[in-house]
Amino acid sequence: MRIPRSLTHRLVIASVLAIVLVTLVLIPITWSNTTTRFESSRLTAKTLLEAEYDALLQGMNESLNHALAIAEFPSVRQHLDRIRQTQNPYQDVWSDQNEDQIRGMLSTLLTHFGRYTRLVVIDTDGRQRLSTEDPPESEILHRNHLYFREAMAMNPRSLYLSAPYPDPSRSGQEVYVIDISTPIVSSEGEQLGVLLLTLNWNYLLRTLPHGMGANAQASAVLVDGQGNSLLPVSHGPVAFGDSMKDHKRVIWLEMETRNRGELLLDDELVVFQTHDLRTHHFRTAAMQVLSVPGSQPWRIAISVPRPDVAFLIAESPWKTSLVVLTYGLAIGFSVFWVLSNHHQRSLKEKAQNLSQNARSYARELTDLYENAPCGYHSLDEQGVIQKINRKELQWLGYSRDELVGKRYYRDLVSPETRDAFDEAFKAVLADGHEGSAEIELMCKNGEKLPVAIEATAQTNASGFQYSRAMVFDLTDRKQLEDLLTTQAMTDPLTGLGNRRFLETQAELEIPRSRRSGEPLTLIAADLDRFKRINDDYGHDVGDRVLQEFAKTAQTELRDGDILCRMGGEEFTVLLPNTSKEHALMVAERLRAAVETNPAEVGIDTTEDGYLSYTASLGVTLVLQDEDSLKPAIKRADEALYAAKEAGRNRVQWRSADMQHT
Incomplete structure (x- = not known):
């Protein structure tokens, strides 16, 4: 083969060789970068999907629980029960006052929750008895609506859930709502009516990650059972209301046949998951959830752009400039190599530099694996650790030599969650080659670390090779769950414990009193003429008075005394190791403190900015043979009513074997 000797031919050959060499170097780098970016996009999509799914499920579960809780309000039940009974004029006046009070309470609840547009109480004949909306000019009947008929046929603590539909009160606006209905049942099991709670669907959507703009490149899809x-x-x-079959048919066909998964299209990556509120409502107190046929299950999907070379170039234009510059430099050095042996040596050094950059990039990938924000590990078919990254080693407190090839991964799992890990690992070994679980890892120092594992299998023609798992630290999520539990025990207005908190404390104090023989007493307190305060000054001032009472009571009570708000203007104090005489002293001290410390409400409400108020208190002893506070609360309420009848602003004692004293 003849070698061209003209300078032009040498320059052309040198330039072509330079282009080929640079291209060969850039191909693996570009491929590796594209692969890494693809995995990052997949992780981002899955993370967004989990966040979207959890937020949607939490919002719907809270709404279902709110409907059940309001339907069980004693005041709502009593109101419907009185409507059915024949009443004298005095009872009619009292019933109207009670209706106004209930309506005010329900309106306050809607204002507090923020996500609902209306709350309606309906009797068994379908007539609207209470509503948070403006009073209608004529009687409103609900008997022909599906939500009423379904709720009337349900068992207690069951729910009917409509499909989202346009809000008829906001015609011309893109506002949608969901109707939630549940039967209202008396304590004897007799159906009294139906509670209708209308959820602002737009409000709930705005609380989801996509509604808050969590990722500008991701888009969300949420469809019903018909697409x-x-x-x-x-x-x-x-x-x-548009059909996925018409707009995203390929995605819909995948979502329709699988409960969860991912789909790789030409220009996007889609991950999806299915949830059926009718069968998966275990986070609610509902016994049964029904909905319109075809509206369930809900299918949610997150779509992100599929990374490729064109995407990377568009995302980082400076990389294109860098590549062009690299080609230009390579050609330039090739020309110099042709012209001079010295330039040839320089070009060799530059090639070495490029090779060094490639190795450096490979080290960076290894470093990304080792120092990723989540854990990575690989197991063989027996579950022995074959590979584990630095992040997971730091979590566990072990060295690599202590684990790789020597320890079964399940030995690092707490006994309480080991069964869940075994099931997930079996799923990885099975035909599906995928498994996930939430478990606790036992660290070397004895601490337990809550994590979530997402694992897949690496296979070839011979079968299973090893598992690949991502491990995510759930410590923050567990702490958030603990915080939500605390909030569920706390009255949001006063910061005191609520009725549920009182019940949990009673479960501890009653057995403790029984074991020690020390007396346990209970005080029931109610603010006098509180409705007049709300009527004369407004609910904001009423809320301020409640907060001032809570502060005053906390100041007067001892460490260890348990102060809770039962609802409205009713409060309860549980006094461990406290005799009758001492409890009466505490109650009297609290009464006097309330009387002498008016609430600070601001000069825009009263001349001096203060509002005087009083409280009536009932005191009783929790008997050692009582398993709950219900009998004691009843006695304390009787004493409280006696104080009210005696003129208010006083303390009364009530024992199990005596009348009012």
Whole structure:
């Protein structure tokens, strides 16, 4: 083969060789970068999907629980029960006052929750008895509505859930709502009526990650069981009510046949998950959830752009400039190599530099694996650790030599969660080759670390090779769950414990009193003429008075005394190791402190900015043969009523074997 000797031919050959060499170097780098970016996009999509799914499920579960809780309000039950009974004029006046009080309470609840547009109480004949909306000019009947008929046929603590639909009160606006109805049942099991709670669907959507703009490149899809979009056009690529079959047919076919999974299209990566509120409502107190046929299950999907070379170039234009510059430098050095042996040596050094960059990039990938924000590990078919990254080693407190090839991973799992890990690992070994679980890892120092594991299998023609698992630290999520539990025990207005908190404390104090023989007493307190304060000054001032009472009571009570708000203006104090005489002293001290410390309400409410108020208190002893506070609360309420009848602003004692004293 003849070698061209003209300078032009040498320059052309040198330039072509330079282009080929640079291309060969850039191909693996570009491929590796694209692969890494793809895995990052997949992780981002899955993370967004989990966040979207959890937020949607939490919001719906809270709404279902709110409906059940309001339906069980004693005041709502009593109101419907009195409507059915024949009443004298005095009872009619009292019933109207009670209705206004209940309506005010329900309106306060809607204002507090923020996510509901209306709350309606309906009797068994379908007539509207209470509503948070403005009073209608004529009687409103609900008997022909599906939510009423379904709720009337349900068992107690069951719920009917409508599909999202346009809010008729906001015609012309893209506002959607969901009706939630549940039967109202007396304590004897007799059906009294139906509670209707209308959820602002747009409000709930705004609390989801996509509604808060968590990721500008990701888009969300939420459809019902028939593939119709449940998102307004401002929230997703498909308008509300439009069919996925017409707009995203390929995605819909995958979502329709699988409960969860991912789909790789030409220009996007889609991950999806299915949830059926009718069968998966274990986080609510509901016994049964029904909905319109075809509206369940809900299918939610997150779509992110699929990374490729063109995507990377568009995302980082400076990389294109860098590549062009690299080619130019390579060609330039090639020309110099042709012209001079010295330049040839320089070009060799530059090639070495490029090789060094490639190795450096490989080390960076290894470093990303080792120092990723989550743990990574690989197990063989027996579950022996074959590979584990630095992050997970730091969590566990072991060295690599102590684990790799020597320890079964399940030995690092707490006994309480080991069964869940075994099930997930069996799923990885099975045909599906995927498994996940939430477990606790036992660290070397004895601490337990809550984590979530997402694992897949690496296979070839011979079968299973090893598992690949990502491990995510759930410590923050567990702490958030603990915080939510605390909030569920706390009255949001006063910061005191609520009725549920009192019940949990009673479960501890009653057995303790029984073991020690020390007396346990109970005080029931109620603010006098509190309705007049609300009527004369407004609910904001009423709330301020409640907060001032809570502060005053906390100041007067001892460490260890348990002060709770039972609801409205009713409070309860549980006094461990306290005799009758001492309890009466505590109650009298509290009464006097309230009387002499008016609430600070501001000069825009009263001339001096203070509002005087009083409280009546009932005191009783919790008997050692009583398993709960219910009998004692009843006695304390009787004493409280006696104090009210005696003129208010006083303390009364009530024992199990005596009348009012």
